[in-house]
Amino acid sequence: MYDYIVVGGGSAGSALAGRLSEINDARVLLLEAGPVDSNPYIHIPVGFLKMKGGPLTWGYKTAPQSHLNNREIPFAQARVLGGGGSINAEIFTRGCPQDYDRWANEEGCVGWSFADVLPYYVVV
Structure with a gap:
């Protein structure tokens, strides 16, 4: 039995689960499809280039881009604890x-x- 179930252990999901867990006697379940962010490429800025595909992303691509010879561009959506915050090349946008x-x-x-x-x- 849980009082709260948070689906997705990305930046927002992890922050939300953390805050909810501060409530006295609250039982919080955080569900994440991916593993812990222990991959070495996560922890170096240049590693983002290796994060565009592979087991730590969902493998999404954009729709074919007419101005790019109908290429589909990799769209890195993380599948790892920490979500996009883990694979964002150690860059944040305010x-x-x-x-x-x-x-x-x-x-x-x-x-x-x-x-x-x-x-x-x-x-x-």
Whole structure:
């Protein structure tokens, strides 16, 4: 018996499961289709080139691209604990401040303005 089941151990799923587990007496199950992120290519920036296919991704490709001679481009969607955050070449994107502010001011997402979330991105 679980109080919460989180499907997907990517960045968001892992963070959500971690926060839910802070609730007293809550039983949380985190389901991830892939293994632990122990592959050495995950832990070196250049390793992303090796992560575009193989056992740690789902093997997705884009639709044929008409301007690229109908090539299908690999679309790396991780299948590993940590998800895309594990195979992203140790790069993160902070996002556009205007998007955060719109969520807070126009969409009713209190606490999601850029000023509110910036401290979570800044490493001290």
